[in-house]
Each structure stands twice: as structure tokens, then as C-alpha cells.
Amino acid sequence: MKNIAFTFGTIILTLGMIGNNVILGSDVKPDKNVVAVVNGEELSRDKLADLLIDMYGNEGLGLLIRRTLVRQESNKRNITVTDEEVAERIEALVGGQIKQQMKKGGLKDEEALKRELEKAKLTLDQYRKNIQKKFKLTNGQVEAEILAEKIIKQTIKITDDELREAYEEQLGEKILARQIVLRTLRDAERTLERIKTGADFEALAKKESIDRNSASRGGKMRPFGPKGTIGKAVANLKNGEVSEIIKTDSGYHILKIEKRIPRSMKKFSEVKEDLVKLLTAQKVQTRISPWLLNLAESAEITTNLPD
16 A cells, blocks of 8 residues: 555645745845855845746746737727636645545545644644645636636527526436447457357456447446437346347447436426536537637737757
8 A cells, every 4th residue: 555644745745835944034124035044054036036047948938828818808898807707716626635645645525634634733723734835826817717717708609408407417217237339340240159058248348349438447337318329229128138230330249238317307497597607618628729829829929049
């Protein structure tokens, strides 16, 4: 098992704990052009800037240019972002990062996280504040992202057909199944015969299926609806039953039904607003990169960084 305490300790260091042992006397008024004093030697802001430009120049400049383009475009459209919106987004980012790190560390719940943090002599509140500091340092980036999303949202229209399709995808009937995918019909026929004579479906999927993503999970598929080529082919099968051979562009499939989840009792009208938000968010994420690229290509930009 990985040393979780070490992992979280490393994360904490990267979130701004380094440098806490640097202390200025209360009677010392720091020079704003001096970023540090090491054994009496002053390190200037210009020296730090030169170092950061050498290390991250093009990447940092690109980020600054994108922020500027977004700000200019938002000014044209009279689109603004409030401090409350930035704070809310940062809080969501903090929560997401904590969940991500818990998952990486194999921690099941918040109590497990608290125990690991105690080993690093931190409370959960301190840990959250450390992460918040990291995002607050990039407030400009958070603000630019929110502005870009608002601009793109103005161009998005969600049709009723898209909403109905999303409703079926999210709340319609779902089928949970395992599959084995073979390259040729002959291979599929042989495999189906082995299954009918008692061979273990999951073991065959791991060994024989050419779809390695599902094969690694013993053939387990993502939930799907009773539509499409595969959905229609197994629409009438009961739990535990095995399909006949189903041909698709990916090969020859054999499915075993594990469970059927009935459609939600919620009416379309009850969830329509949530579906609009979901589809809008999905379209924003799809369009934001091409939009930024087009914004940069249509702008007059001159850079002057040293090679």
C-alpha cells in the first residue's frame, strides 16, 4: 500500500506550505523590490521575474494573452463577473480537488482524510485553506474562465429534441451488461458455443474480447438504453440471458444481461431546467477551446520575449 501520509504531505507542500519558515522581524519594513534576503544577500524582483520568464515564459505569456483577449471581448459585450461568482467557483474547485486527492489516496470518506491529515499535523480546515490560497493566487484565471463561459453561453441554443434525447440518456431505461467482442463471425460462433456449454462469461471476456477497455473489467459495459443496434438486439432479454451474435462496426458482440434499471418516474417537465443547464455546460466545454483559438487568430498580437 502507498504511503498515504507522504502523498498528502507532498500535496500540502505544493499548495503553499513551502516558505513558512521564512520570518521577517516585525520591525522590518520590506523593500517591495526585494523578494527575499538569503544570508544577507538580496534577491530582487527583477531576478525572480527573469527566472520565471526563463522557466515559464511562453506558457505564462500565452495565459496572459488569453486572459486579456477574454477581458477585451467581455468589455465589448458588457459582460461582468462578481466577487461572489469567483468565490463560488473557487469553492467548487477546492471541493473537486479534495475529492480527486482522496480518490488518488484511496480514502473512502472525509474521516479517513482527517486521519491522514493529522499525520501531517494539519486539520481539514487548514488543508482547505491551503488549497483556497492556491486558487486565489490565480483569481485572474478563474475570472477569465467565468467570463469566457458567459460569452459562449450567449451563442448556445438548446433544442427540444436535444432535451428529449438528454432526458432519455439520463433518466430513461438502462441496461447493465457484459460483452465479448470478437474480430470474425467464426470466432464469435465458437465463443458463443463455449458459453452455451458452460464456459465462464467474465473469464472469456478478459481473455478473448478485442475491446480491451471492457475486457479489463470482465466485459462490463457502460450502462446503455434499449435503442441503437445493441440496445434493440437485447431489448427483450432477461437478467442472466445471453444474446445472439450482434454485428457492429467494432466487431461481433455477445452480451450477457446483468440488470435492467427502469426509467425514472420523474416527468420531463420536472427536470427540463436541469437538463438545459447540463447540455449548456457540455456545449460550453466543447466550444471554449475553438472559441479561444479563433479569438487569438483574429487578434493583432505581437510578442517580445527573448528566445
